[in-house]
Amino acid sequence: MTSYLLRLECSHCRRPHDPGTRQTVCQGCGSALRSVYDLERLRLDHPSPPWHERPPGLWRYEELLPLDHPSEAVRLGETESPILPLTPPEARPSLTVLMKDDGVLPTGSFKARGMALAVSRARALGLRSLYVPSAGNAGVALSAYGVRAGLRVHVYLPDSTPASVGRRCEEFGADVTAVPGTIADAGRVARAREPSESFDVSTLREPYRWQGKKTMGLELFDQFRRERLPSAILYPTGGGTGLVGLWSAFEELRSLGWLSDPLPRLIAVQPEQCAPVVRALERRAEEVTPWPEPRTVAPGLRVPSPFSSRAILGAIRASGGGGVTVSDDEILRAQADLRRHQGISVCPEGAATWAALPRLLERGQLRPDETVLLYNTGSGLLYGE
Ligand SMILES: Cc1ncc(COP(=O)(O)O)c(C=O)c1O
Ligand SMILES: [Zn+2]
Incomplete structure (x- = not known):
């Protein structure tokens, strides 16, 4: 057995659940279940990450994934997604902007x-x-x-x-x-x-999608192994699994002693007309209030009431991050701009992160000399035909 999974545990009340049987949400309070690994034993067995000799892609992190055996994996060629440097927006030449492009993954998205x-x-x-x-x-x-x-x-x-x-x-x-x-x-x-x-298999109502999303953070850590991680990650936020996935990767790596502070700030990017997470951050609320009439050109961000929003807000706050909104016009302009000037075809959700840069700089949520990573969650081609 290669996985160090110990049990499932409620992300809110911490009640344990057995990963050996079908599980959905916490049987006590209905919150999402997180996977708990024996990090102490993993750290003793491996003082540094054991995966560098394995083929790239998400399956190489088998110690921190919930499979009983690697042969359980259903595979479609999950490769490591590239990190592309972008030319920073005009008048901001000292900003380093990178984009992680999950559009290359099977079926074109993260x-x-x-x-x-x-x-x-x-x-x-x-x-x-x-x-x-x-x-x-x-x-x-x-x-x-x-x-x-x-x-x-x-x-x-x-x-x-x-x-x-x-x-x-x-x-x-x-x-x-x-x-x-x-x-x-x-x-x-x-x-x-x-x-x-x-x-x-809805977002966070099934325990293991979270673990798959965690590989976004493990892979970033891997790709930046010789350098410091970016100081901020801009993430197009709908159901929020990506954010909780990224943060659990960083926390596990930190507990293992493989990654040290400072960790990246997580910044949720949402459309102006569907921004329940950003609004909850502004109001310092513990949970989101459902958004009444959600509208946006980015279908993946049209989530009026993300499930287990405590976990999402908790991840953003623990990282010292925040949130920002962008308009649909800005998203569409950003998408065209990335195609025309940088040769990258991103989904509208991913384009929202590029659109968010000027506003974050204006408001001082990003400093002009930072290294920022934009998470592109999918290819621009899916909605195209
Ligand atoms: C392309 C794309 N980006 C972002 C999201 C939102 O992701 P998350 O649930 O991790 O917030 C979705 C969800 O449907 C999506 O399809
Ligand atoms: Zn619970």
Whole structure:
């Protein structure tokens, strides 16, 4: 056994749960379950990271992943995603801007990381049928990994999702249902309709997508192994798993003594007309208040009420980070700008991070001499056809 997983534990009340059986959320308080590893033993066994000789990509972090054995992994060629230097915005030549581009991952987005882990564990636990409410990318990723693992998949999409996304899921053999409203409505309909043996793989309602997202942080650590990590990471925030994933990677690496302070500040970027996380940060709230009429050109950020928002807000605050909003016009301009001037085709969600730079500098949330990493969560091609 290569994993150092000890147990699942509630991220709020800390009640333990058995990872050897099907688990969803905490049976006591309904919060998300985090994976707890035997970091003490891992640290004794390996004074430094043991993975450098292994092939790049998310499976190399097997000690910090929840699989009982590497042969459990459902694979589609998960490679290490590149970090591309960007020319900084005009008049800010001293800023170092980097972009981590998860658009190269299987099915074109970072959702591959979480779904690879969720589907691998689901198959190992003997589940046969999975479903997910999705803004698009998660549905496509689940469809591909699900069919690869021989499992039935049903994807529930808000009816505003471009038709190309539903077709892509169907091409992978998934059933697709369009639901009027937002991803929250799609989730409600899915949970009401699906039979009890079908398993809900929604963001943070399933424990292992979080672990897959954690590989974003492990991979960054790996890629910056000879240098200091960037001082800030701008992350397009919808359901928030990415942020909690990044932060748990940094915390585990710090506990292992492999990474020392200062850790990067996590900055949530949200659209002006759907910014529940940024608003909760401004109000110093412990949880988000659902956003009444969410609207944005970035489908993955149209999440009015992220589940387990305490964990998201906790990660941002623990990092010393913050939040910022951008308008839809700014997102679209940023997307065109990245294509035309830097040769990179990013999804609107990823473009939001580029759009956020001027505002963060103006407000002093970023200093003009920092190294900042923009997280591009997906390729620009998915919504294009
Ligand atoms: C391309 C893209 N970026 C960002 C997000 C939001 O990610 P998270 O749930 O980690 O906040 C999504 C979610 O659907 C997405 O599809
Ligand atoms: Zn609990």
